[in-house]
Each structure stands twice: as C-alpha cells, then as structure tokens.
Amino acid sequence: MDGKTTLISPSDFLKEFVPASQELMPAAFPTILGAVPHTTNELHMYSPLVSALNGDKTRKLTLCPEFRFVATPSRGDASASSKQAVDCGLYPAAHLPKQEVSKDGNLRSPAVDWSRLAVPIEVKSTKIKDPYNDEHKDGTSDTAEGRETLGQIMAYVKSTFDHQHLMFLFMVLIIEEDARILRVDRSGIFVTKKFNYKTDGAPLIEFFWRFARLSPEERGVDPTAERIERESDVARNVRAEIRHDPQDYVQNLFHQSVKDPNWPLWILALTDERTGELRRYLVGRPHFKAEGVVGRATRGYIARDLDHPDKPLVYLKDAWRVVHEEIQKEGAVLETLNKNKVVHVPTLVCHGDLAQTTKSQDLWHQYHPNVSANAPSPLKKHEHYRLVVKEVGRPLADFRRGYELVYAMFCCLKAHAMAYKLGIIHRDISAGNILLYPNGNDNLWSGMLNDWELSKNVNNNSPVARQPDRTGTWQFLSMHALNAPEKPIAITDELESFFHVLLYVSVRFLPHNCTEQFAAHVGRANTSP
Numbered sequence: 001m002d003g004k005t006t007l008i009s010p011s012d013f014l015k016e017f018v019p020a021s022q023e024l025m026p027a028a029f030p031t032i033l034g035a036v037p038h039t040t041n042e043l044h045m046y047s048p049l050v051s052a053l054n055g056d057k058t059r060k061l062t063l064c065p066e067f068r069f070v071a072t073p074s075r076g077d078a079s080a081s082s083k084q085a086v087d088c089g090l091y092p093a094a095h096l097p098k099q100e101v102s103k104d105g106n107l108r109s110p111a112v113d114w115s116r117l118a119v120p121i122e123v124k125s126t127k128i129k130d131p132y133n134d135e136h137k138d139g140t141s142d143t144a145e146g147r148e149t150l151g152q153i154m155a156y157v158k159s160t161f162d163h164q165h166l167m168f169l170f171m172v173l174i175i176e177e178d179a180r181i182l183r184v185d186r187s188g189i190f191v192t193k194k195f196n197y198k199t200d201g202a203p204l205i206e207f208f209w210r211f212a213r214l215s216p217e218e219r220g221v222d223p224t225a226e227r228i229e230r231e232s233d234v235a236r237n238v239r240a241e242i243r244h245d246p247q248d249y250v251q252n253l254f255h256q257s258v259k260d261p262n263w264p265l266w267i268l269a270l271t272d273e274r275t276g277e278l279r280r281y282l283v284g285r286p287h288f289k290a291e292g293v294v295g296r297a298t299r300g301y302i303a304r305d306l307d308h309p310d311k312p313l314v315y316l317k318d319a320w321r322v323v324h325e326e327i328q329k330e331g332a333v334l335e336t337l338n339k340n341k342v343v344h345v346p347t348l349v350c351h352g353d354l355a356q357t358t359k360s361q362d363l364w365h366q367y368h369p370n371v372s373a374n375a376p377s378p379l380k381k382h383e384h385y386r387l388v389v390k391e392v393g394r395p396l397a398d399f400r401r402g403y404e405l406v407y408a409m410f411c412c413l414k415a416h417a418m419a420y421k422l423g424i425i426h427r428d429i430s431a432g433n434i435l436l437y438p439n440g441n442d443n444l445w446s447g448m449l450n451d452w453e454l455s456k457n458v459n460n461n462s463p464v465a466r467q468p469d470r471t472g473t474w475q476f477l478s479m480h481a482l483n484a485p486e487k488p489i490a491i492t493d494e495l496e497s498f499f500h501v502l503l504y505v506s507v508r509f510l511p512h513n514c515t516e517q518f519a520a521h522v523g524r525a526n527t528s529p
Contacts, residue, residue, distance in 0.1 A: 003378035004188040004294050006360070006367050007132065007139045010181065010203035013192045014210070016363060017170075017183050021213040026061055029209065030202035038177065042087075042125040046071040049123065049174065050088055053208070063205065064212035067118065068093050075111035079163065079262030085112040086156045088121040090208070114163035115264055118219065119211065120156050123174045124149060130175045134193045157184050157293050162286075165225030165266065165318075167356050167384065170211065172204065179204045186297050186320040188360035188379040190367075222384070224354050228265035228282070235265050238282060238304070250313050250392045254302040257284030267306060268316060270386040272350035273331065279350050280306040281316050281388065296320050296382070296453070302392055314349055315392045320358070320382035321453060329353075330453035331387050333424060337452070340422055344415040344448050346389035356384035393435025393448050396501075402510055408436055408447030409502050415449040416498075420458065420491060427489045428454045429497035430473035431505055456488070476500045 008016075032055070036048045053069045055062060067090050076083030089112065091097065097110035124130070131150035132139045141147055153173065160169055168185035179197040181204065183190045197204045217223050228234050235258075242255050258265060263285040271278050283301035290298040296319045303316040321329065331351025338348055361379035365371060399405040412434050416426055426433075428451060439446040474482070478496035481489060506512065507519055 003138065005132070005139045006188065006190050006364060007134060007193055008190060008367050010192045010195055012367070013181055013183070013190065014203065014206060017190070017359075018207055018210045019214065019218060021210050023213060025206060025209045029061075029063065030200075030205045032063070032205065033197050033201045034199070036198065040125050040176075042123060043073070045123050045125060045174070046073055046088055049121075064090060064208055066093050067091065067212050068096055069121075070097055070110055072097055072110050072112040073123075074109045077112050077114045077159070077163070077262075079260070080114060080159055082155070082159065084152075084155060084159070086117070086120045087123040089117045090119040090121070090211075091116055092118065114159045117160055117164075119170050119172060119208075120153075120160060121172045121174065122149075122153050122156065125176060127176050127178070130178070130180075130194065131173070132180065132191055132194075139191060153182075154293050157182075158291075161293065161297065162289055165222040165268075166220045167217075167222055168220040168359070170207075170220070172207075181207050183360075184293060185358045185360050186294055186382045187358035188294060188364065190360060190363070222354075222356065224269045224356075226267040226269075228267060230261070230264060234282075238265065249394060250302065253287060253392065254284070254304065254313050257287065257302055258282075260285045268301075268303070268318065268386065270350065270352045270354060270388075273329075273352045274335070274350070277350070279388070281314070282306050283316060287315075296322065303388065312390075313392060315346075315389050317387040317389070319385055319387075319453065321385045323357070323381040323383050326456070327453075328455070328457075329385065330451075330455075333452045333455050334387075334389070336422065336424070337419055340418075342415055342418040342422070344411040344446060345419070345452070346391050346448065346450060349388040349390055351387040352385070354384040354386065358382045391435075391437050391448060393437045393450060394445070396431055396434045396436060396447075396505060397509060398436055399445075399505075399509070402506070404436075404444060405502070405505060405510070407444060408434060409498060411447035412449040413498060415447075416494065419449075419455075423457050423459050424452075424455050425458045425489065425491065426452060426455050426494060428473060429494050429501065430476045431501050432473065434501060458491075476504070 033052050036052050039045055050069045050071050053063060069088060070091050071088045072085050073087045074085060076085045095116045097113045099110045100108045128143050129145045129149045131141050131146045131153060133141050141150065153171065157169055157171060168183060171182040173180040173182065175194065177196050177198050178194040180194050181192045192203065195203055211219060238258055243251065244255060245251050266283050267280050268283055269278060269280045281303035283303045286299045287302055288300035290296065298317065298319040301316045303314050305311050305314065329351065331348055334346055334348040337345045358381060361377055361381045364377045364379050365373055396408060399408060419426065426449065433449065433451040435448045435450050436445040437448045476497045478493035481493045507514055
C-alpha cells in the first residue's frame with residue numbers, strides 16, 4: 001500500500017466523501033459514546049460500543065435507521081476461505097447476522113456476513129496497534145503491531161469487496177479511545193487523522209448519521225449489480241434447470257458456482273459499446289478473483305445470458321481497468337483481433353464501461369500540497385468495466401500430457417505473432433493467461449492467449465513505459481524487463497516469457513531429472529497457474 005494512503009482531517013473527509021443529510025442531527029448525539037467505559041481488554045469493548053451506537057427505546061431518534069450495529073468478533077463467514085472475523089459492523093436491519101446457540105446451550109457471537117456488511121468496524125484496545133501515524137507523511141505506523149493491524153484491516157476490506165459488488169467501501173477503526181474513518185476505492189485509501197471519540201465524538205457520529213441517510217450508490221453499492229436471494233423464484237428456477245453432465249466442464253463450473261449454499265446469485269448488467277444494447281448475465285461464486293485491495297480487482301464468472309437463456313454459457317470479466325490515453329479497452333483489442341481472424345484468442349460477445357470511476361486519484365494532489373501539481377500522482381484512475389467472451393477456458397495446468405502442453409504453447413505463440421503483425425503486443429505472458437479450450441478434438445485441446453487488457457500498440461514510439469510500475473506478472477517477466485522497468489516491453493521480452501511459462505509448467509507437472517531443491521524453488525517462486 002506504499003504511496004496509496006492519504007491522511008486528512010475528519011472535517012475534510014466528511015466534506016469530500018459523505019454528503020450531508022437534509023435531516024439535522026440532534027445536538028446531543030455526538031456525546032452518546034462519552035459513557036462507554038475505558039478498558040484495555042478488547043473483548044470488553046465490543047458490547048458497550050455497539051449498545052451505545054444502537055441506543056435504546058428512550059432515544060427518540062435512531063442514529064442509523066434501517067441499520068443495526070452488531071458485534072461479530074469470534075466467528076468467520078462460512079462462505080469465506082479465511083475464517084477471520086471483523087470485530088463489529090453496521091448491517092441492514094433486515095439482514096442481521098443471526099445469533100446462535102452452542103451445543104451446551106450458551107449464546108454464541110453472530111458470524112460475520114461479508115455479503116451484507118455495510119461498514120466494517122475494527123476495535124483495538126491499545127494505541128500501539130494503530131496502523132497509521134499522523135506524524136508521518138505517508139501515514140505508516142512505526143510499530144510491528146500497527147503494521148499487523150494494517151494487514152488485518154486490509155484483509156477485512158478485501159473480504160467485503162470479494163463478497164459484494166461495490167464501487168468503494170467505508171470502514172471505521174477504533175483504537176482505545178481514538179477513532180479513524182477510512183474510505184477505500186480501487187485507486188487508493190483516504191484515512192482521517194485520529195480523534196477522541198469520547199471527548200470529540202462529532203466526526204464519528206456525524207459520519208454514521210450521514211451514511212445511513214445516503215442512497216445505496218452514495219454508500220458505494222454498484223447499481224449495475226442486482227442481488228438475487230437464494231430463496232427467490234429466479235434462483236430456484238436456475239438451480240432446477242442445471243443439467244449435471246460429467247463431460248461438460250463449463251456446465252459443471254457453472255453448476256458449482258450457483259449451487260454454493262453460502263454464496264448469493266447476482267445479475268450483472270452492462271451496455272454493449274458496439275450496439276447500445278443492455279445485456280444481463282446471471283452469475284454465482286466467482287471462478288477467479290484477483291488478490292489485493294487497490295488495482296484492477298479482476299473477477300471472472302461463468303455466466304448465463306438472462307435475455308438469451310438458450311445460448312451457451314459464457315465468461316464474464318468484471319474489472320476496474322486503468323484509464324490511460326494509450327491503453328485500449330480489452331474488448332476493443334479483441335474486436336480488432338477477431339475482425340482480422342487472429343486464431344486462438346477469445347471471441348468478443350459484448351463489453352462496456354459502467355460509468356463508475358475511482359475518486360482518490362483526483363483528490364491526491366489537493367491533499368499533498370508540497371508535491372508539484374505537474375508531478376505524476378502515484379494513484380491511477382480506474383474505470384469499472386465488464387467484458388463477455390464466448391470461450392470458457394481451462395487452466396494450462398489441466399493439460400493431460402506433454403504434447404498437449406507444447407501444442408497449447410504453439411497455439412498461443414501463433415496468436416501472439418498474428419497480433420504482433422497487426423501492431424498489438426500482449427505484454428502479460430504468464431501461466432495464468434494461457435488457457436486450454438476444446439477445438440472439436442477430444443484427444444487434443446488447443447491453447448488460447450487470454451487477458452489482453454494490458455496490450456499495447458507497438459507503433460507507439462514512446463521510449464518509456466506508460467505507467468511508473470512494471471506491467472505484467474513478475475514471475476514470468478524477462479530479465480531485461482525486471483532490470484529496466486522503465487523500458488517498454490518488446491517482442492524479445494515476450495518470447496522469453498513464453499519460455500519461462502513452458503519451463504515452469506513442465507517442471508511442476510511433468511516428470512523431470514531436476515534436483516528436488518530446484519523443483520521446490522520453482523514451486524515457491526511462482527504461483528500456481
């Protein structure tokens with residue numbers, strides 16, 4: 001997160017990110033946390049904090065109507081691979097996490113529900129665990145405990161993003177008697193400087209008052225994604241129509257994604273830039289999701305066309321693409337490749353921006369006055385974008401014998417060469433971007449060169465790279481690209497990356513005479529394709 005975080009005053013935070021409500025907050029509300037008892041035992045902080053924020057029947061007005069604060073400190077979400085649980089959170093009153101009874105008859109803490117959580121709230125009992133330092137320009141903590149907390153809260157942000165469709169997310173951090181409010185989008189993070197929520201509770205209470213009275217879009221909810229409850233007629237019909245065919249790997253992937261009892265279904269919409277037609281796709285659990293909080297945040301889904309349900313299943317890519325005058329939309333690149341009959345690349349079905357853009361990059365210079373206005377911002381502008389292609393590939397690691405692996409590499413080299421003749425260079429050759437797909441011959445699958453969003457026009461004569469950080473998957477970059485990140489990727493770099501992919505996959509999945517130490521090194525140095 002180096003260079004991605006900006007510290008600002010609580011008043012500036014509210015001004016920039018949380019529009020004021022027409023309903024005035026009662027003058028006494030900022031003091032509602034004043035009676036929360038001081039304690040250095042974190043477990044004793046949750047209940048008094050939640051109770052004070054929720055209030056009781058004697059309070060004439062509710063701080064957050066249609067929402068409730070819930071403590072969830074000890075039980076993770078059943079749908080998540082990690083069983084981490086954020087301490088508390090603000091949830092819609094209609095969808096509160098349920099408190100359960102243990103086998104011995106005792107009440108248990110409700111489990112966190114990442115798919116419903118509106119505002120995560122993390123609580124720390126000592127100041128040494130504060131993940132930010134107001135005295136540092138970049139806000140970084142001096143303590144190991146603080147850095148550990150930072151990793152923890154970013155994991156919670158990631159889990160919330162993963163389980164919902166959001167444009168940005170607010171989070172609250174309580175450190176002993178201090179508080180911070182965060183706003184995270186795919187470009188960067190803005191954090192308030194710490195303030196005492198007991199003696200100066202106005203910023204925190206004002207934030208919650210405003211938040212609860214915002215529209216869903218102003219709270220960060222993606223208006224182009226519609227949640228389908230698992231008990232709805234639509235969800236039941238989809239599950240009933242699924243045919244289980246052991247030979248149809250695409251159907252089986254879709255089956256797995258929508259049958260998951262812990263994961264909601266979604267209808268994702270986009271307007272096709274080529275035709276202006278509104279397209280709607282039903283998806284379940286993501287087939288792929290990128291790591292990290294800031295960045296393109298790519299998610300891939302096996303999807304059903306709701307308006308043409310008889311058509312074959314397709315692959316939908318949801319990403320926050322980098323906006324740059326020299327970077328084409330991936331759909332536009334595929335359209336060019338398809339039009340010129342480039343083989344072994346995805347076939348474009350539709351694509352389009354969603355009119356959702358990150359905001360952090362536009363405010364960065366304003367809150368870094370010591371940096372020249374002409375200096376580049378470390379934050380990139382990202383636009384929410386969806387792309388649908390015809391083919392649903394399999395991972396390269398699913399090859400059945402060495403010949404099929406080499407043939408898949410040959411197919412992708414052919415695609416790369418044909419694209420290069422059109423003036424397009426891929427720039428992200430990796431094991432994850434080379435897929436297998438059927439070509440009508442059950443005994444031999446073809447290779448498909450996927451993920452063209454980082455591609456570039458080779459006729460661009462710029463002597464330096466378009467972005468300050470290196471594009472591509474570092475494990476497969478050429479030696480030249482690693483040693484000279486400011487230089488543009490060239491054809492020689494791409495060919496070396498193909499070699500690295502072939503070597504890596506071969507050593508990992510084929511018999512070989514390499515030493516165990518070398519094979520283990522390859523496994524550690526690379527992620528599984």
